[in-house]
Amino acid sequence: MNIIVCIKQVPDAKDVRLDPKTNTLSREGVQSIMNPYDQHAVEEAVRIRESLGGEVTVLTMGPPQAEAVLRQAISCGADHGVLVSDRAFAGADTWATSYTLARAIATLGSFELVLCGKQAIDGDTAQVGPGLAMRLDMPFVTCIQKVREASETGMVVERMMDDGYDVIKVTYPVLLTVVKDLNEPRVPSLKGTMKAKKAVIKTLTAADIKAESALIGLSGSPTKVVKVFPPEPRGERCMLTGTVDEQVEQLVVKLRPYLP
Amino acid sequence: MDYFLSEEQQMIVDIARQITDEKIVPLRAELDEKHQFPREILNDIARADLFGVPIPEEFGGFGGGCFDIVLALEQFGRGCIGVGTAFAASSLGIYPILISGSDEQKKEYLPDVATGKRFAAFGLTEANAGSDASGIQTTAVLDGDEWVLNGTKQWITNGGEAQIYTVVAMTDRSKGARGASMFIVEEGDPGFTCGHKEKKMGIRASSTTELIFKDCRIPSDRIIGRRGTGFITVMKTLDSSRPGIAALAVGLAQGALDEAASYAKQRVQFGKPIVAFQAVQHMLADMAIGIEAARSLVYGAAKHIDAHKGDMSKVSSMCKVFATDVAMKVTTDAVQVMGGYGYMCEYPVEKMMRDAKILQIYEGTNQIQRNVVGQELNKEYARLK
Ligand SMILES: Cc1cc2nc3c(=O)[nH]c(=O)nc-3n(C[C@H](O)[C@H](O)[C@H](O)COP(=O)(O)OP(=O)(O)OC[C@H]3O[C@@H](n4cnc5c(N)ncnc54)[C@H](O)[C@@H]3O)c2cc1C
Numbered sequence: 001m002n003i004i005v006c007i008k009q010v011p012d013a014k015d016v017r018l019d020p021k022t023n024t025l026s027r028e029g030v031q032s033i034m035n036p037y038d039q040h041a042v043e044e045a046v047r048i049r050e051s052l053g054g055e056v057t058v059l060t061m062g063p064p065q066a067e068a069v070l071r072q073a074i075s076c077g078a079d080h081g082v083l084v085s086d087r088a089f090a091g092a093d094t095w096a097t098s099y100t101l102a103r104a105i106a107t108l109g110s111f112e113l114v115l116c117g118k119q120a121i122d123g124d125t126a127q128v129g130p131g132l133a134m135r136l137d138m139p140f141v142t143c144i145q146k147v148r149e150a151s152e153t154g155m156v157v158e159r160m161m162d163d164g165y166d167v168i169k170v171t172y173p174v175l176l177t178v179v180k181d182l183n184e185p186r187v188p189s190l191k192g193t194m195k196a197k198k199a200v201i202k203t204l205t206a207a208d209i210k211a212e213s214a215l216i217g218l219s220g221s222p223t224k225v226v227k228v229f230p231p232e233p234r235g236e237r238c239m240l241t242g243t244v245d246e247q248v249e250q251l252v253v254k255l256r257p258y259l260p
Numbered sequence: 261m262d263y264f265l266s267e268e269q270q271m272i273v274d275i276a277r278q279i280t281d282e283k284i285v286p287l288r289a290e291l292d293e294k295h296q297f298p299r300e301i302l303n304d305i306a307r308a309d310l311f312g313v314p315i316p317e318e319f320g321g322f323g324g325g326c327f328d329i330v331l332a333l334e335q336f337g338r339g340c341i342g343v344g345t346a347f348a349a350s351s352l353g354i355y356p357i358l359i360s361g362s363d364e365q366k367k368e369y370l371p372d373v374a375t376g377k378r379f380a381a382f383g384l385t386e387a388n389a390g391s392d393a394s395g396i397q398t399t400a401v402l403d404g405d406e407w408v409l410n411g412t413k414q415w416i417t418n419g420g421e422a423q424i425y426t427v428v429a430m431t432d433r434s435k436g437a438r439g440a441s442m443f444i445v446e447e448g449d450p451g452f453t454c455g456h457k458e459k460k461m462g463i464r465a466s467s468t469t470e471l472i473f474k475d476c477r478i479p480s481d482r483i484i485g486r487r488g489t490g491f492i493t494v495m496k497t498l499d500s501s502r503p504g505i506a507a508l509a510v511g512l513a514q515g516a517l518d519e520a521a522s523y524a525k526q527r528v529q530f531g532k533p534i535v536a537f538q539a540v541q542h543m544l545a546d547m548a549i550g551i552e553a554a555r556s557l558v559y560g561a562a563k564h565i566d567a568h569k570g571d572m573s574k575v576s577s578m579c580k581v582f583a584t585d586v587a588m589k590v591t592t593d594a595v596q597v598m599g600g601y602g603y604m605c606e607y608p609v610e611k612m613m614r615d616a617k618i619l620q621i622y623e624g625t626n627q628i629q630r631n632v633v634g635q636e637l638n639k640e641y642a643r644l645k
Contacts, residue, residue, distance in 0.1 A: 190271060190308060191309050193274075
């Protein structure tokens with residue numbers, strides 16, 4: 001069973017601020033982490049490998065420093081890391097990204113299972129997983145919250161819905177995107193950390209994956225960002241304190257002006 | 261302070277820190293309240309390979325020394341020494357096999373302990389044998405090709421949770437201390453049961469029970485080392501493990517200082533954060549000084565033990581006494597800095613203070629450790645004359 005997991009390095013949401021003048025994310029001094037959803041995808045891939053055998057390859061498109069998330073995934077049990085990196089990929093939107101990842105996966109061989117996080121917490125589009133599946137000509141299921149069964153021939157998974165979940169039986173090849181309820185990611189192991197430190201990360205350039213230059217990076221990205229702005233705050237909040245009686249009193253005072 | 265850790269040592273610290281922050285800290289209050297054994301957390305620790313730290317590579321471990329295990333225990337101690345004790349007691353339980361066991365015994369037990377598949381426990385103490393271990397009454401008699409054990413051990417950490425128990429029993433009472441031997445008893449051996457779980461002041465996440473042997477029969481090859489060498493193995497075991505208890509103490513004290521110092525910055529009285537009052541600042545300063553001194557001594561002792569296996573009693577006892585006394589003082593002062601809030605269960609320092617007390621008692625009371633240091637000094641100065 002060969003599994004590929006697409007992961008992304010993102011700024012740690014705890015540290016991110018919006019520059020009030022330019023309305024862009026100010027990433028200065030911000031820690032980079034593995035996209036939280038992707039951590040769950042890696043964990044599930046490792047669990048499936050532990051029960052069915054095979055190999056787990058983690059794949060990321062990003063600048064050279066994105067290698068760090070590949071090593072992190074290896075320290076948590078993944079077997080190989082592949083970095084897709086080239087200046088020509090810069091500025092890619094989800095369309096160009098899914099094309100690039102699909103080209104990289106085609107170069108790497110065949111995989112029964114492709115896992116992605118539901119979305120990356122920096123862009124929050126949730127488009128790359130489904131887009132990649134279309135490019136790979138694979139069926140896909142999004143928002144997996146539980147793997148009920150995984151065998152050599154297929155899986156039974158639960159897809160999270162607003163009002164419950166669907167139970168879906170899939171056969172390979174298939175692409176799944178996952179949500180955080182799926183599992184609890186493990187802490188890196190000592191052996192894994194040592195392996196990760198020594199691991200040779202394979203790097204693929206635009207030429208390596210035979211990508212058409214018109215389809216990658218900024219030029220391959222039809223999405224144009226017109227404006228970025230912080231949404232209007234949803235009105236003021238205030239916390240009442242004191243004993244229950246005191247709080248009720250304060251609440252009545254606040255509500256009175258609105259009463260007929 | 262920078263202790264110039266190697267890259268591998270830093271890995272151990274980072275992994276143990278992550279487990280502590282993500283798995284132990286969020287659960288510790290609940291484990292304490294429910295007297296609940298932290299099985300899931302121990303599984304996390306096992307998956308991170310940390311049970312393998314003291315086990316040689318040929319038996320599936322990391323091949324680390326005393327210093328490596330100290331680094332992990334310090335982190336766990338910062339989160340919860342109940343969890344830390346459960347982890348440490350499993351190492352304690354296999355030290356006799358590591359120190360005096362046969363190759364077959366090492367092959368049989370160490371790989372499972374390294375991967376966390378089986379836990380271990382160490383059974384020495386009895387109702388009438390605490391500090392004075394020579395008072396033990398559990399006996400082992402050879403009957404054909406089986407040993408038959410009779411007696412009751414008390415207050416054994418990981419009792420009822422472990423699968424491997426290393427226990428001390430008298431094989432020849434007439435020989436006194438030279439008549440004790442160590443044995444490996446497995447969960448499920450006929451005639452072996454664990455008694456009720458004790459209710460305790462602190463370290464409630466750890467399980468403490470009796471071990472009851474009623475005509476318990478085990479194969480003759482379960483004796484550890486030669487007959488009559490039980491106490492030698494016990495002494496070496498405790499000398500090797502005490503720096504681990506000292507490390508739990510350093511971690512616990514650090515955790516208490518972290519709580520107290522951040523509270524002191526927020527709490528405003530008389531129009532100022534209380535950290536601005538010199539009385540509070542000096543308490544925090546003394547806490548920090550004691551912790552750093554303890555940490556330096558524990559690290560130094562652990563490195564000494566790794567380099568000089570034959571000469572460890574004194575440094576092992578010194579670091580245990582010093583670090584655990586610091587932990588008791590620091591946790592008590594942490595409650596003081598936080599005032600009434602520190603006394604409330606909503607804040608973690610009251611648990612830390614309750615937990616700290618055991619560190620001065622188990623693995624040899626601090627009085628007994630001072631005896632050891634004193635006796636060693638006596639020997640050293642006799643040689644000088
Ligand atoms: C929570 C917990 C977990 C434990 N886990 C284990 C375990 O896993 N395995 C195990 O074998 N044991 C375990 N023990 C037992 C522990 O090691 C003993 O409690 C300890 O060695 C002290 O023995 P005692 O309690 O009988 O005290 P005692 O020996 O009765 O001592 C009482 C007091 O007298 C002092 N004293 C005694 N003799 C001297 C002396 N010669 N000089 C000066 N002062 C002296 C002691 O310091 C102490 O203050 C555990 C105990 C507890 C409470």
